[in-house]
Amino acid sequence: MTADTQPTYPLTKAQVDEIALVHEADTSELEGRLKELSETCQSTCATGFSKCATHQNEMRKLYQDAYTAASPGRWTSYRPAEYNNDLKKMFDAQATIEKINDRARREKMQHIKDSQCTFGLSDHATVKNTKIRAAELHGSGTSSADIDSYIIEESEKLLSTLTPEQQEFQAEYDKSKSEAEKYAYLRTIACATKPTDTPRDVELKLKWTKLFDNKAPYNDILSVMEKDIADAKSNALILENRLADLRNAQAANNKAKAAKEESKRKQARDAIRRCCSEGCGSVCELNGPNADLGCERCFGMKEEGALQNYSWFCSPECAKTNAGSHNARFHST
Template sequence: MTADIQPTYPLTKAQVDEIASLHEADTSELEGQLKNLSETCQSNCASGFAKCANHQNEMRKLYQDAYTAASAGRWTSYRPTEYTQDLKRMFDAQATIDKINGRVRREKTQHIKDAQCTFGPSDHPTVKKAKIRAAELRGTGTSPADIDSYIIEEEQKLLSTLTPEQQEAQAEYNKSKSEAEKYSYLRTSACTPQPTDTPRDAELRQKWTKLFDNATPYLEILPIMEKDIADSKSNAQVLENRLADLRNAQAANNKAKAAKEESKRKQARDAIRRCCSEGCGNVCELHGPNADLGCERCFKLKEEGGLQDYSWFCSPECAKANAGSHNARFHSS
């Protein structure tokens, strides 16, 4: 890595647990300091804590140090710098502690939402759906406890469907405590070649590898990856549409070719002359001395458009023996 890795969402389970532990310790420490300050004031100041300017200023200093000091590993380290700057402005402007606490609560709520609902590069589609739903629930007044229960339930459902290898990979990710460990996992997840990769997939993984090698913030990498994947799918759809057009054209060509072949076969069948004598049906010669043996009256009618087919005889003997019966059947009227 060539640069420090900025804390980013989503959080691993280990990070969530560590943040919760640090927050509990920090809150306990601040409450203890405030209690000691109040007791000191009550013992030494006749005006009372609420009206004691000196101790009120000390109280504000305790809150300001707790809320704006460097906080590596704490939830505030994941928030944008604008949040800390906003708090400093509020303290400088002598905003009330209640108003400042309200600002902190809103940011903490947003932190929890971001921690629960931000997509990761290796998120299963089911996980993404659950995160989208969790974000929606936060806008409906659903209690945080119910949302937490929903997320845990969906995670358990997904884990039961994963292969042992996938479960192991997820467990390793959840153990990541530092941003470097998490970043390394995300890099491996996004950039490791897969047996099913297409040449385009391989190109994209090389591109993403360079982003990780340059320590590009994860929040900048994710939209790039999402766009690359969407573009790749779009290109694949274009190719699929073109392939479908080619298949349709090929099918039409095959159909036309089949029709042409059938026409040839029909012509070949039609070219076979069968003897018109009743009860005979022998094949007549197409070439040779007996090729033109047929009923003259039928020939004339065919030329005039009165008949569809000629009438042929297979041999002089058949013509002599059956000409009369043929005329009686077809030309007696």
């Protein structure tokens, strides 16, 4: 992390704690110096503190120094440059301290919202849902104390469901105070290889590693990762659909092949003529002098569509002997 890189959200627990301590110390120091200035003015100036131009200017200087001090660990170090520019313009324009305080208060509330609701690279799905809900609460006028309680409660619920390894990772991340430490942790989480990684997974993780090494902003890295993951899922879906098409085509081909084979078997069965004489069942000749021996009446009915199959005899003797019984069975009406 280069020295001129602005710290970014989300914050680790260690960063939140550090900001709270620094802010408490800054506030205490400012209040002490303001009280001291007021007491000095009251004891030395006849006009009173509120009407003393000299001490009022000193008071403005105290506020300006406190509000615009650039120091790591202050919540203001996380805010965009526009905020400090706005304050400088307000002080230069002699805006009232009340208006300046209100501007600082609104920026501080936005800082709290950003610190609580900005997505992180390693955020669990439940954490993201909690942050979405917290953002809604911020927009609904819910008190900061109630929002804090909600986030703590949801965090404790999630922590109880994590594996020991996941809890250890979270604890290490919470200890991160510097941007470099956060980058190192998130780089490990996002880019560590696994035995189950596909060649495409390895390729993407190398790409993300370069983004971390180049200290790209969190939001840029997050956007790239989300797009890459979405593209990978889309490609996987396309591949799955193509495989499904291939399976369907293969199934249709197998079905057609099976139907063709069945047709061949049927033709083979049909090609074997069995004698229709009761109790005979011998195979009839397809060629030769005894071929095409059959019941003429059955032939006629088959041609007219009244019968499905012809009736064959295996020999002249069988035809002569069994013609009567055949007619009795099939043509007696």
